[in-house]
Amino acid sequence: MRLIPIDKVQPGMVLGKTLYREEDGKILLVKGTVLKYKYIERMKSFGFPYLYIRDPFSLEDEEIIQPIRDETKIKAVQVLKSAIQQVERNEEVNIKRIREVVVEVVDQILEDQRIAYSLLEMNSHDAYTYNHSVNVTILALLIGSYIGLSRDDLELLGVGAMMHDIGKTLIDPHILNKPARLDYQEFEIMKQHSRKGFEILKDKLPSFIPAHIALQHHEREDGSGYPRGITGSGIHRFSKIVAVADVFDAMTSNRIYQVARPPFEAIQEIAAECDQKFDRRVVRALSKVIAPFPIGSVLLFQNGLQGVVTFVSRIKCLVELMDGPSKGQRVDLYQMEDLQVAKVLGPV
Structure with a gap:
């Protein structure tokens, strides 16, 4: 493949x-x-x-293991779009539909513990806000599942992750959709989305947790975040999970003002800020549930050889060597300590 x-x-x-x-x-x-x-x-x-x-030269095609089915992700995007439109029209948000789709996502994530999140997916381009929130939900639930959260906790985490940026619907669209980095004043306005999201969600659910995820997902361990500048002990553990998922997806997404970084580079950068910005346990869980090199990635190794990733999960990463005496051979990168990646060259 x-x-x-x-x-x-x-x-x-x-x-x-x-x-x-x-x-x-x-x-x-x-x-x-x-x-x-x-x-x-x-x-x-x-x-x-x-x-x-399909690769006609391979003996067999490996199964593509995804966290959730394409149909479910499409449904989640549609449900989120509807919720955002309800906020824009000053209508009551249908939280029941959000909860239903989150339950579906949780069901699928818990089906297979081999699942690793892969960045290069088959979906066509859609508005960044929608796909970002759904991606953050998937990432947060994978992290929460790895950490060992209960089923009920995963569902609460999922609702909060899905709605973490709902406050952006009340931000000036010219700022929200600006095709460049925001200036200081614009960023100060953008930062208000955390509190606005909290206000939207605080009375919508029996639990306060989703509202606090919206409020706290930009807080940092050392108090350098916003809106309140609280430190690690004051940040809810679910907010810490969504914070890491949010940053990872933003770093690995193409924007007008930013080229997407390879997932393994994003993980390294986030890990470098453990304890200062991010919770160490959450970052470690992220590194375990992410496919560092998505299927189709062409890798340049330190020995000068190249290979293409043909399959990846939490337990193995199969690479087909593209040159050298072992050309065409498949190896498990997780088991080859002497095969170190120097650079990701891109898709085939």
Whole structure:
């Protein structure tokens, strides 16, 4: 299986993973379709950056293990969009639908403890705010599951993570959608979203936790965060989880003013700020549930060889060597201590 940039996909290649339209979950192309030029052009029009392609030279295709099914992520985005529109119209937010989709996400995450979060997914581009909040929810629940939170706690964590940025709906859209970094005054306004989110959520649920996640997800261990500048002991443990998930997804996402960083680099940078900015236990859990090199990544090793990631989970990372005397051989990167990654060159 290969993850190939859409511009490099050729007619005759075989699709390795079913494609869905995000707005309604409609199937666009099913796994196993032999791609034609018109299919490829249509997928470009939908904004798909990559396609999974079957590798005819491999003995067998590895299963793509994902934290949640594509249909569930699409549903979560739709439910979140609806909640945001309700806030914009000054209507009552349907928290019941949020809770239902979070329960579905929790169910799927708990199905398989091999799951590792992979950045390069098949979804087409959508508004950053929606996908970011859903990604943060998935990451937070993977971290919470690894740490050992109870089922009830995971559901509360998931609701708070899904709604952590709901306060941004009350921020000036010109600031929210500015195609560049915010200046000081704009950032001060943006920082108000934490308190606004708290106000939206504080009376919507029997538990105070989701509202406090919205309030505290930008607080830091050393008191350098906002809005209150509280230190580690004053920050709720679920807020600490969402804080790490939020930063990781932001660092690994392409923005107009920022090029996405490879996940292994983002983890290293976050780990360097353990205890100062982030809770050490949470960061360690993040490093265990993230796929450091998503499927399709081309790796340059310190010995000068290159390889492509063909499968990744929490327990193994299979890499097919692309050159040298062992060309075509698959090795488990987690078991090869002498095979050190120097750089991620990108998708195939």
